[in-house]
Amino acid sequence: MAIAVASRQLFIDGEWKAPILNKRIPIINPSNENIIGDIPAATKEDVDLAVDAAKRAISRNKGRDWCTASGSVRAGYLRAIAAKVTEKKNELGKLESIDCGKPLDEALGDMGGVIGCFEYYAGLAEGLDTKQKAPISLPMNTFKSYVLKEPIGVVALITPWNYPLSMAARKIAPALAAGCAAILKPSELASVTCLELGEICREVGLPPGVLNIVTGLGHEAGASLASHPDVDMISFTGSSATGSKIMTAAAQLIKPVFLELGGKSPILVFEDVDLDKVAEWTIYGCFYTNGQICSATSRLIVHESIAVEFVNRLVKWAKNIKISDPLEEGCRLGPIVSEAQVCLLFAVYHFFGFRHNFRLKTLFAVDT
Numbered sequence: 001m002a003i004a005v006a007s008r009q010l011f012i013d014g015e016w017k018a019p020i021l022n023k024r025i026p027i028i029n030p031s032n033e034n035i036i037g038d039i040p041a042a043t044k045e046d047v048d049l050a051v052d053a054a055k056r057a058i059s060r061n062k063g064r065d066w067c068t069a070s071g072s073v074r075a076g077y078l079r080a081i082a083a084k085v086t087e088k089k090n091e092l093g094k095l096e097s098i099d100c101g102k103p104l105d106e107a108l109g110d111m112g113g114v115i116g117c118f119e120y121y122a123g124l125a126e127g128l129d130t131k132q133k134a135p136i137s138l139p140m141n142t143f144k145s146y147v148l149k150e151p152i153g154v155v156a157l158i159t160p161w162n163y164p165l166s167m168a169a170r171k172i173a174p175a176l177a178a179g180c181a182a183i184l185k186p187s188e189l190a191s192v193t194c195l196e197l198g199e200i201c202r203e204v205g206l207p208p209g210v211l212n213i214v215t216g217l218g219h220e221a222g223a224s225l226a227s228h229p230d231v232d233m234i235s236f237t238g239s240s241a242t243g244s245k246i247m248t249a250a251a252q253l254i255k256p257v258f259l260e261l262g263g264k265s266p267i268l269v270f271e272d273v274d275l276d277k278v279a280e281w282t283i284y285g286c287f288y289t290n291g292q293i294c295s296a297t298s299r300l301i302v303h304e305s306i307a308v309e310f311v312n313r314l315v316k317w318a319k320n321i322k323i324s325d326p327l328e329e330g331c332r333l334g335p336i337v338s339e340a341q342v343c344l345l346f347a348v349y350h351f352f353g354f355r356h357n358f359r360l361k362t363l364f365a366v367d368t
C-alpha cells in the first residue's frame with residue numbers, strides 16, 4: 001500500500017506557513033527515484049520570521065511561559081512529544097524509509113531512539129529544578145556565589161539526511177529542556193519526518209515559537225540561519241565543508257558553535273581474532289545506515305598474516321547482504337540517499353583506486 005506523504009508548509013510560530021517566495025523542493029524516494037511529494041523551500045525572509053518567533057517565545061510573559069518556567073513544565077511537553085512519536089512510530093518509520101532509503105527496521109529503531117531522547121531530556125529538565133541556585137562555598141563571608149543555569153537563547157539546529165528525525169531530536173530535546181527556543185533546518189534530502197514533528201508539536205500544544213521548522217536548501221535557508229544576528233548558538237551535523245562555513249559565519253558574531261562532522265573510522269584486526277566474528281562486525285560497521293554514517297568502518301587495518309583470508313571472508317559476508325527496497329522485509333542495504341551522493345562515491349572510488357591501485361572485490365547492484 002502506498003504511504004501518504006502529507007503536504008506541509010513551514011512550521012513557524014506554532015502554525016503552518018507557506019514560504020514567502022512560494023518555492024518548493026521535490027521529495028525523491030531514493031529506492032526508485034519517484035517523486036513522492038514536495039517540501040517548502042524557505043529563504044531568508046522565512047528564516048527571519050522563524051527567528052523572530054523564537055525570540056518572542058523566549059520573552060513572552062517575561063520568559064515565564066518557557067525559558068524561566070520550571071523544568072518540569074518543559075518536561076511535560078517533551079514527554080507529550082515522546083508519547084505522540086510512540087503513537088505514530090510505524091508511520092514515521094515508513095516515512096523515514098521512503099525519504100532517505102534507510103531499511104525499515106533501522107528506521108523503526110531510530111524512532112525508538114527519538115522517543116528515548118525526548119524522555120531522557122525530560123528527566124534532565126525535571127532534574128534542573130532541584131539543581132538551580134546551588135550554593136558555592138567561598139573563603140569569604142562578604143560574597144555569596146551560586147550556580148544559575150540559564151538557557152543560551154535562540155538556537156539554530158542544522159541537521160543531515162542520514163538520521164533525519166533522530167539527529168533532529170538529539171538537538172531539539174536538550175535545547176528545549178534547557179529552556180531555549182529553536183529553529184530546525186533539516187536536510188533538503190530528508191525533511192519529511194521533521195515536518196511531521198512540527199505537526200506533533202502542534203498537537204501537544206507546544207507554546208508558539210518554541211520550535212520552528214524551516215525546510216529548504218543549505219545555501220539559502222541554512223546559510224541565512226547560520227549568519228542570523230539573533231541566533232545565539234548553532235548546532236550542526238553534516239559535512240566538514242559546510243561545518244567550516246558555519247563556523248566562519250558564527251565567528252563573525254563570536255557565537256558558540258557545535259560541530260559534528262565527517263569521520264574516517266578504522267577497525268584494527270589482529271592475527272589472533274575469530275575471523276568470522278570480526279568480519280561480521282566489520283560488515284555491520286561498514287553497511288549500517290546504508291554505509292552512510294560518520295562513524296562507519298571506512299578503513300580496515302589488518303595484520304598481514306591474515307589479510308588475504310580476512311578479505312575473502314568479508315567478500316563472502318558482503319555477498320550475503322540483502323539489498324532491496326528498504327521497505328522489504330529483511331532488507332539490510334537500501335539505496336544511497338541521492339544521485340549526487342552516488343556520483344561522489346564513484347568519484348572517490350576511482351580517485352583512490354587509481355592512486356593506490358585498489359581492486360574492487362565485489363560490486364553491489366547499481367541501476368544505471
Ligand SMILES: NC(=O)C1=CN([C@@H]2O[C@H](COP(=O)(O)OP(=O)(O)OC[C@H]3O[C@@H](n4cnc5c(N)ncnc54)[C@H](O)[C@@H]3O)[C@@H](O)[C@H]2O)C=CC1
Pocket residue numbers: 158159160161162185186187188216217218219221222223224226237238239240242243245246260261262263293294
Ligand atoms: N557527521 C554526519 O553525521 C554526517 C556527515 N555527512 C558528510 O557530508 C557529506 C555531504 O552530505 P551533505 O548532505 O551534502 O552535507 P551538508 O553538510 O551539505 O548538509 C548538512 C546540512 O547542512 C545544510 N547546509 C548546506 N550548506 C549550508 C550552508 N552553507 N550553511 C548552512 N547550512 C548548510 C544542509 O542543507 C543540511 O541541512 C557526506 O558525504 C558525509 O561525508 C553527511 C551527513 C551526516
Ligand SMILES: NCCCC(=O)O
Pocket residue numbers: 163237260293294295
Ligand atoms: N552523526 C550521526 C551519528 C549517528 C549515530 O551514531 O547514531
